[in-house]
Every structure is written in structure tokens, then in C-alpha cells.
Amino acid sequence: MLREDGQTGDYGPIVIMFISLIRNTGVKRLAFAILIFLLIGSILNIAVAWGCVLWSPLSSPGVLADYPEYRAGVSGLPDDHAIMTARSSGFGIARFTFTWHVPAESHAIWHIRAGWPCEALAGQIDVEGEIAGALVTPRWLEGMVDKPERRPLPITPLAGGFAINTGLWALLLALLILGPGRVKRFNRKRSDRCIACGYDLSGAAHARCPECGGLVHADGVTVSSKSPDHSPVE
Numbered sequence: 706m707l708r709e710d711g712q713t714g715d716y717g718p719i720v721i722m723f724i725s726l727i728r729n730t731g732v733k734r735l736a737f738a739i740l741i742f743l744l745i746g747s748i749l750n751i752a753v754a755w756g757c758v759l760w761s762p763l764s765s766p767g768v769l770a771d772y773p774e775y776r777a778g779v780s781g782l783p784d785d786h787a788i789m790t791a792r793s794s795g796f797g798i799a800r801f802t803f804t805w806h807v808p809a810e811s812h813a814i815w816h817i818r819a820g821w822p823c824e825a826l827a828g829q830i831d832v833e834g835e836i837a838g839a840l841v842t843p844r845w846l847e848g849m850v851d852k853p854e855r856r857p858l859p860i861t862p863l864a865g866g867f868a869i870n871t872g873l874w875a876l877l878l879a880l881l882i883l884g885p886g887r888v889k890r891f892n893r894k895r896s897d898r899c900i901a902c903g904y905d906l907s908g909a910a911h912a913r914c915p916e917c918g919g920l921v922h923a924d925g926v927t928v929s930s931k932s933p934d935h936s937p938v939e
């Protein structure tokens with residue numbers, strides 16, 4: 706918890722966590738930890754995007770109109786036909802329906818973008834079932850998804866959104882795993898208390914914490930709680 710006197714009020718928990726991480730961890734270990742968190746963050750990012758694709762309900766498509774800006778990045782759209790686009794969206798997913806007519810038949814492509822909070826992955830499927838930049842939803846999963854139409858799982862990363870989401874999910878994960886303990890120890894150290902047990906060490910110099918027997922180092926109150934010796938030293 707942050708102290709109520711406002712001394713640490715300027716620091717967000719994130720800043721406290723990183724100050725503490727850099728002080729207590731080597732640069733190599735820190736880089737490795739960041740890499741691992743980013744890796745898990747990217748997996749979370751993909752899982753969230755696919756979850757949005759599979760389970761988010763889509764609004765009914767809007768009015769068909771020609772939106773040239775939506776054409777970018779969609780393959781298989783003929784330039785010489787008038788193409789009408791409709792957009793439907795749900796939580797973390799947007800679907801664009803492109804339709805155009807050739808003599809005797811009409812064609813349609815669904816282009817799906819998904820991810821939260823940013824759109825991170827894209828994929829498309831045409832009505833005949835040809836899929837580009839996407840995976841077909843596996844059959845065992847399709848049974849768990851109650852939806853009237855096929856939704857391919859997009860696998861083409863959208864660079865900006867993918868990076869932002871991965872960073873955010875990694876940061877959230879790091880805060881959940883490392884945050885509470887780091888913030889607690891940081892605040893105990895600042896307020897002259899034993900890092901291991903919270904005992905108030907102010908007022909006199911201690912070689913060991915009188916409460917838990919942890920070693921008190923010269924740089925403040927860095928305490929090893931794993932001390933076998935519990936005799937207090939004044």
C-alpha cells in the first residue's frame with residue numbers, strides 16, 4: 706500500500722515496480738524477464754483477439770456503401786468493379802463485408818479485424834470458403850461457439866495494434882505477478898521498516914530485525930528473512 710502521508714504519492718505502482726526491479730535485479734535478468742513477459746503478452750493478445758472473434762456478438766451490418774479506405778490490405782478485390790462495403794462490429798472485432806458483381810453472379814468477402822484494446826490481427830474469408838491470412842475455426846471449437854456464420858481466426862498481425870496490445874497485456878501481467886510484493890517492500894524500506902516483516906526499525910541502529918531476525922544491511926533496511934539466527938542485536 707502507498708503511505709498516507711503522500712511521500713510516495715507521486716509514484717504510480719508501475720514506477721515503483723520498475724525502480725525496485727532495476728535496483729534488485731541484474732540487467733541481464735531484467736531483460737530476460739521483460740522478454741518472457743512480452744512473449745506471454747503476445748500469446749494473451751492473440752487469445753483475446755480470437756476470443757473476441759469466436760464469442761463476441763456482431764451488430765447487424767450497416768448500410769452498404771463504397772468505402773475505399775477499407776479496401777487496403779484486403780486481397781482479391783477487383784479494381785474494375787464497383788464494390789460495396791458494410792461494416793458490422795462487436796466487442797474487439799470488426800467485420801467488413803465486401804460485395805461486388807460480375808456477370809451472372811455476385812461475390813462477397815468478409816474481412817475480419819480483431820483484438821482488444823486495439824485491432825491486432827486481420828484475416829479474410831470469401832463466401833465460397835476460401836480463406837486468406839486466417840485459420841479455419843477447428844471443429845471441436847466450433848461446437849462451443851453458437852454463431853450463425855463461419856468466423857475465421859485471423860493470423861495476420863496489424864503491426865501497430867499488435868505491438869500496443871502485447872505491451873499492455875505484458876505490463877498487466879507483470880503488475881499482477883510482481884506488483885503487490887514490490888510495492889509493499891519499497892514502501893517498508895522508505896518508512897524504515899523491516900522489509901521482511903514490517904517491524905518498525907526507526908529510532909535505533911539495528912544489525913538484525915528484533916522481530917524476525919533478518920539481517921539489516923548498511924544501505925538501509927535490506928533484510929534477509931532467511932536468517933537462522935533469531936537473536937536480536939542492538
Ligand SMILES: [Zn+2]
Nearest residue numbers: 899902914917
Ligand atoms: Zn523483520
